[in-house]
Amino acid sequence: MNPMDTIAQQFTAHNYKLTSQREAIVKVLLDNEKDHLSVEEVYMLVKGSFPQLGLATVYRTLELLCELHIVEKMNFGDGVSRYDLRSEGHDHMHHHLICQSCGKVAEIKDDWLEELEKRLEKEYGFAVTDHRLDFKGNYRICKGSGCKREKDGQPIS
Incomplete structure (x- = not known):
C-alpha cells in the first residue's frame, strides 16, 4: 500500500476527512521527506497548488497530523518547529x-x-x-x- 493510502486510512479511522488541502499538505511532506520542513516551508510549497490556502490551515493540519501520529513535531535547536514523517513499518x-x-x-x-x-x-x-x-x-x-x-x-x- 502506498503512503498516501495508509494516511487516508488513518484519517478515516479517526473520523477525519482527507480534504484536498490536507492531501496537498501531506503530498508536500512526502515529496520532501528528508528536508524536515517548517510550517512556513510547507505553506510556501502548498501555496502554488492552493493560492487561497491560509497559513493557519497549514498549522492546524500539521497539528492534526501530529495528533494522528503521521508526523512528529521536532526542534533541532534552531528555534524552528519542523515536521518529520513517521516511517511506515517502524x-x-x-x-x-x-x-x-x-x-x-x-x-x-x-x-x-x-x-x-x-x-x-x-x-x-x-x-x-x-x-x-x-x-x-x-x-x-x-x-x-x-x-x-x-x-x-x-x-x-
Whole structure:
C-alpha cells in the first residue's frame, strides 16, 4: 500500500476527512521527506497548488497530523518547529544526527534501542511505546573549521 493510502486510512479511522488541502499538505511532506520542513516551508510549497490556502490551515493540519501520529513535531535547536514523517513499518520514530556547526541533519533509520526497551520492560515493568533520539555534535569536517556553508545552504562535504 502506498503512503498516501495508509494516511487516508488513518484519517478515516479517526473520523477525519482527507480534504484536498490536507492531501496537498501531506503530498508536500512526502515529496520532501528528508528536508524536515517548517510550517512556513510547507505553506510556501502548498501555496502554488492552493493560492487561497491560509497559513493557519497549514498549522492546524500539521497539528492534526501530529495528533494522528503521521508526523512528529521536532526542534533541532534552531528555534524552528519542523515536521518529520513517521516511517511506515517502524514502531518508533527514526533518530537524527544534528551538526551544531553547519546545521546538517542526518537520519538514522535503524532502531538501536530495542535491547534497552526489553531491559526497561523486564527490570521496571515499563513498556516503551515510542522514543526519539537526537545526537548533537559536529562532523569531522566541521570541527574546528567553522564549517563554511556553500551558497545553497548545504554543508561542504
